[in-house]
Amino acid sequence: MFNGIIFNTGKVKIIKKNKKSIYVGIQTKIKFNNEDLGSSICCDGVCLTIERIYKDKIFFYISNETLKRSNFKNLKINQIINLEKSLTYGQNISGHFIQGHVDTVAIVKKIIIIDKSWVIRFKISDKKFIKYLTEKASISVNGISLTISKINKYFFEINVIPHTLKLTNLMNLKINNVVNVELDILSKYIYKYSN
Numbered sequence: 116m117f118n119g120i121i122f123n124t125g126k127v128k129i130i131k132k133n134k135k136s137i138y139v140g141i142q143t144k145i146k147f148n149n150e151d152l153g154s155s156i157c158c159d160g161v162c163l164t165i166e167r168i169y170k171d172k173i174f175f176y177i178s179n180e181t182l183k184r185s186n187f188k189n190l191k192i193n194q195i196i197n198l199e200k201s202l203t204y205g206q207n208i209s210g211h212f213i214q215g216h217v218d219t220v221a222i223v224k225k226i227i228i229i230d231k232s233w234v235i236r237f238k239i240s241d242k243k244f245i246k247y248l249t250e251k252a253s254i255s256v257n258g259i260s261l262t263i264s265k266i267n268k269y270f271f272e273i274n275v276i277p278h279t280l281k282l283t284n285l286m287n288l289k290i291n292n293v294v295n296v297e298l299d300i301l302s303k304y305i306y307k308y309s310n
Contacts (some may be wrong), residue, residue: 116202120199120211121259122282123198125198126142126193127190127191135179143171145173157200157213159196160259162214163177165183177290187244195273213255213260220293221293222292225228226268237256242297245268249263250264253264254299255296257285257294261279262274
């Protein structure tokens with residue numbers, strides 16, 4: 116479980132592609148040791164298990180199921196990835212509960228810069244997920260806990276403050292980039308049991 120408050124990023128340094136999986140090495144300033152092997156890390160919103168640690172790199176196996184639901188099928192060398200360690204008992208929760216189970220991807224359609232903040236418009240690739248979105252509700256974009264500022268039947272928008280831009284990979288977004296999206300778990304469950 117994560118809370119979507121990102122303080123660290125990593126850089127993709129190794130990509131080994133198999134038929135239906137990828138093995139990835141990410142360089143990071145976060146310190147890991149052998150006790151962290153097998154632990155979960157949120158990588159751009161996707162919960163991955165550390166398979167190996169070597170110097171300043173952590174390695175992950177990405178399965179076919181994850182590739183189908185996320186933007187990792189388009190992963191590139193030197194791509195910046197948002198990283199978050201799992202929550203620990205008693206830790207402050209400043210964002211919202213994020214499982215790291217990405218629901219779908221979204222495409223960047225518009226970026227508006229207002230002073231030092233950004234308004235980013237996304238189109239969800241699978242329209243069936245639009246019904247779970249609510250203005251002022253939480254959403255995870257590339258593992259970052261954000262608030263939906265506007266929705267309609269085609270898109271949703273978020274407002275990103277300068278502090279979040281500075282600490283995450285959202286600053287690198289361009290039109291038509293693809294991001295990972297996890298819908299608020301409460302929205303999904305409430306919708307399911309009320310219909």
